[in-house]
Amino acid sequence: MGNAWIYFATIGAGGVAGWFFGPLSAPVADLPAIAYLPSAASPLTSQGAVSKISAMTPGEIKFRIETILASPVRHSQELQLLMARWVAVDLEAAKAWMRAFPDDQTRPYDSGSQPLKEFFKAWAALDPAAAMAEALAVGGEKTFTAQDSVIVGLARADFATIQEVLTNTPAGKNNPRDAVAELMKQLIARDRPAALALARTLPGAMGDGAVQGIASVWARTDPGAALVWSQEHPDAGTRDSAMKTILTEWARQDPQALGPMLLQKREGQADVFHMDAAAEAVARLSESSPEAAAKFVKEFYPRDKLKANLSSLFFRLMGGDTGNPQSAAAMCAVVNVLPAETLATTRLWRNSWMSDLKPSWERILAEPDSSGRQFLLGEIGRKFASQNPAQLIQDVMKLPDAGSREEVLRVAFGAEGGFNFTLTREGTEAFRKAVDSMPESVRNLGAAHLAWSLGALDPQSAAEVIRQYPGAVESRNLVENLGIRLTEKVDLPTAQVWAASLPTAEAQGHGFSGIVAGQYSEDSEATSEWVRSLPPGFGRDSAASSLANRAKEDDPEAAFAWAASVQDDKLRNDAAKEVIKSWAAVDRHAAQQAVEESSLPADQKTSLLNSLSGQP
Numbered sequence: 001m002g003n004a005w006i007y008f009a010t011i012g013a014g015g016v017a018g019w020f021f022g023p024l025s026a027p028v029a030d031l032p033a034i035a036y037l038p039s040a041a042s043p044l045t046s047q048g049a050v051s052k053i054s055a056m057t058p059g060e061i062k063f064r065i066e067t068i069l070a071s072p073v074r075h076s077q078e079l080q081l082l083m084a085r086w087v088a089v090d091l092e093a094a095k096a097w098m099r100a101f102p103d104d105q106t107r108p109y110d111s112g113s114q115p116l117k118e119f120f121k122a123w124a125a126l127d128p129a130a131a132m133a134e135a136l137a138v139g140g141e142k143t144f145t146a147q148d149s150v151i152v153g154l155a156r157a158d159f160a161t162i163q164e165v166l167t168n169t170p171a172g173k174n175n176p177r178d179a180v181a182e183l184m185k186q187l188i189a190r191d192r193p194a195a196l197a198l199a200r201t202l203p204g205a206m207g208d209g210a211v212q213g214i215a216s217v218w219a220r221t222d223p224g225a226a227l228v229w230s231q232e233h234p235d236a237g238t239r240d241s242a243m244k245t246i247l248t249e250w251a252r253q254d255p256q257a258l259g260p261m262l263l264q265k266r267e268g269q270a271d272v273f274h275m276d277a278a279a280e281a282v283a284r285l286s287e288s289s290p291e292a293a294a295k296f297v298k299e300f301y302p303r304d305k306l307k308a309n310l311s312s313l314f315f316r317l318m319g320g321d322t323g324n325p326q327s328a329a330a331m332c333a334v335v336n337v338l339p340a341e342t343l344a345t346t347r348l349w350r351n352s353w354m355s356d357l358k359p360s361w362e363r364i365l366a367e368p369d370s371s372g373r374q375f376l377l378g379e380i381g382r383k384f385a386s387q388n389p390a391q392l393i394q395d396v397m398k399l400p401d402a403g404s405r406e407e408v409l410r411v412a413f414g415a416e417g418g419f420n421f422t423l424t425r426e427g428t429e430a431f432r433k434a435v436d437s438m439p440e441s442v443r444n445l446g447a448a449h450l451a452w453s454l455g456a457l458d459p460q461s462a463a464e465v466i467r468q469y470p471g472a473v474e475s476r477n478l479v480e481n482l483g484i485r486l487t488e489k490v491d492l493p494t495a496q497v498w499a500a501s502l503p504t505a506e507a508q509g510h511g512f513s514g515i516v517a518g519q520y521s522e523d524s525e526a527t528s529e530w531v532r533s534l535p536p537g538f539g540r541d542s543a544a545s546s547l548a549n550r551a552k553e554d555d556p557e558a559a560f561a562w563a564a565s566v567q568d569d570k571l572r573n574d575a576a577k578e579v580i581k582s583w584a585a586v587d588r589h590a591a592q593q594a595v596e597e598s599s600l601p602a603d604q605k606t607s608l609l610n611s612l613s614g615q616p
Contacts, residue, residue, distance in 0.1 A: 053081050058090040062097060069115065076114065083118035087126065094119060095134070116142060117149040124153030128165045136169070148179035155186040159194045162187075166206055175205035177212070184213030192218075196229065208238045215242040219249035227261075247277035255281035259300035275309040279316035286317055286330030293317075294333035306342050314348065318360065328363035335372030343375055349382035349417065357384045365395055374404055381412030386420050389413075389449065390430035397437055406439050413445035415475050421453035428453050432465075444471030448478050459485035463498050473507035483514020492519065492530045500539060509542030516546040524551070531562075541566045545575040556583035560594050573604055580608050588612065 056064070065082050068075050086094045098119050123131035128150065135146035147169065154162045166180070180202065187195040199210035211233055218226035223246050230242035250258045258281050262274070278301060286293035301309070313334070317327045335343070361384045367373045377396075385392050392412060399405045411417075423431060431453065435446040447469035454462035462482055466472050473479050479502065486495045492515065499511030512534075519527045531547050534540035544562045551559040556579060563575035583591040595608045 050081060053085050056085070058086060058093055061086045062093070065115065079114060080118050083115065084122040087119065087122040091123070113142070113145050116145055120146050120149035121153035124150040125156045128154055128157050128161055132165050132169055148176050151176055151179040152182050154183055159191070159198055163198055163201060166202055177205040177209035180206045180209035181213030181216070184210045185217050188214050188217050208235070208241065211238050211242045212245055215245045216249065219246040223250040223253065244274045244276060247274050248280050251277045251281035252284060255284045255296065259296060262300050275305065275312050278309065279313040282313055282330070282334070283316040286326055290326065290330035290333040293330045294337045297334050298337040306338060310346055311348055328367055331376060332364065332367045332370055332372040335375050336370055348379040357387060361392070369401070369404070374407065377408045378411030381408055382417035385412045385417070385449065388427070389421070389446070390427070390434040393434040393438060393446065402439070406442055409438060409442045410445065413442065413449055419449065419452040419475070419477055419481070421449055422456070423453040425457055428457060444469050444474070448472035448475050451482060452478050455482050455485040459489050467501070470503040473502055473504065476510045479507050479510035480514035480517065483511045484518035487515055487518030492526070496534070505538045508539045512539045512543040513546040516543050516550065520547065520550040536567060538568065541568045541571050545571045548575045548579055552579045552582040556586070556591070557594065560598070564598055564600055573607065576600065576604065576608060577611060580612065584612055
């Protein structure tokens with residue numbers, strides 16, 4: 001008989017949540033009884049599942065497990081019940097099936113971890129020692145999952161048995177810290193004194209996990225007692241991590257009471273301040289009062305920790321909703337109480353709490369004017385400008401205070417933020433129009449970023465922007481990048497005209513360097529001929545210096561000759577040093593001989609030879 005198609009139901013908390021169907025390879029006549037399968041009229045409830053599964057034969061259990069594992073929907077609760085029943089009624093059959101799973105004798109236990117976990121948890125409830133012996137013998141990466149599952153499944157055993165199994169489990173690659181922590185969470189609810197006593201006897205990572213599991217549960221009901229108990233542990237690392245867990249939970253329950261704890265020190269320990277706990281406390285307070293959050297920071301954040309933890313604090317404040325008005329108000333209030341010296345060296349725009357910029361920008365923009373708001377607009381602006389510079393400029397130009405407008409734009413488009421614009425052509429066109437509306441004092445900064453974003457799309461238009469706004473060439477990265485881009489679109493003589501037209505000698509040098517960088521990898525010979533053809537001057541010196549740097553690994557002798565041909569003393573010395581350093585790493589004698597036989601000035605020869613011998 002051909003394959004049969006049969007419907008299965010997806011079981012949710014409220015009954016049948018959906019349906020799917022699929023083929024079964026077994027002939028219909030050979031199918032085991034399927035009365036236990038759910039139907040729309042008879043949803044599989046937890047009680048119903050227990051009743052139906054308890055009436056199933058081992059063969060029916062095996063068939064149902066395989067059906068679940070083959071389906072696109074995993075019934076985790078049903079799989080757990082099925083595996084527990086199978087282990088109880090026919091352990092040997094379950095063990096044999098699991099050893100062969102997934103029907104590949106060369107890869108036992110090497111498939112999905114869910115059935116393996118349920119099997120070992122169920123077996124641990126019946127015979128912990130035997131289950132752990134089998135878990136240790138599994139081999140490969142799966143042995144760690146098996147061991148963890150046995151440990152979690154020990155919760156129903158007596159404490160003496162638990163201690164015996166854990167004590168006899170060797171510390172392996174996994175060091176089952178997390179599994180022991182999960183076990184302890186269950187044991188402390190069952191018998192706190194016994195759980196506390198057991199935690200003291202476990203070594204290494206197991207002991208650390210035991211303390212963490214107890215701390216995370218106990219801190220919810222009595223964080224003070226949990227803290228005192230954890231600090232009696234002999235291992236400093238365990239004490240510190242437990243304190244972090246307890247203080248963070250304390251912050252959720254009573255952030256004001258936590259404050260003084262952050263400033264306490266204990267004998268033999270460093271400052272117990274934990275940024276997670278402090279950030280959690282501020283976040284909780286900010287939900288009802290941004291002012292209270294700012295006051296907490298002012299009173300309880302140790303000043304030497306502020307800079308390092310400010311990003312973590314703001315990440316916690318933003319939480320899951322980066323557009324939360326309370327979060328924006330709290331951030332402004334917090335920044336308002338921070339010392340000026342902290343803000344002067346803080347760069348929040350580099351950190352992950354800014355992952356969703358538009359709502360953050362809009363919420364901070366909507367806050368009342370303050371020094372904190374001004375600072376945050378600039379920091380968020382550094383990143384937001386790279387995504388939507390036109391929108392940023394339009395929003396900033398609506399600010400009532402001219403000084404504030406200029407300052408935010410100066411920070412947002414400052415070179416410190418880097419050139420990381422990857423705009424579409426439409427976005428670049430909008431940006432071009434917005435740049436014209438910027439205050440004259442900062443317009444060149446916007447123009448530099450506009451030229452960068454145009455460089456990848458239309459380098460010739462980018463060159464026109466630089467001609468229109470000569471002050472944009474202050475950025476070396478911008479000019480060199482544009483030189484590289486131009487070599488992809490135009491010939492060398494045209495690129496040369498562009499570089500020579502730049503408004504300052506320094507900018508011209510950067511332009512010629514960029515042309516060499518863009519052309520050398522494509523055609524080194526043509527690049528060398530072009531540099532030879534350049535008239536003397538700073539542009540030619542910059543090109544020769546760049547060529548020496550590019551050729552130093554491929555042809556150090558030629559690279560040194562290019563460096564020596566540079567007329568500008570500083571450029572020549574810098575280029576020669578780089579070449580000789582690279583050359584000496586491969587052939588020190590040849591590098592030294594080249595210096596000695598060169599026509600370089602005597603003082604530069606001495607300087608290069610001293611660098612080879614390690615002398616200043």
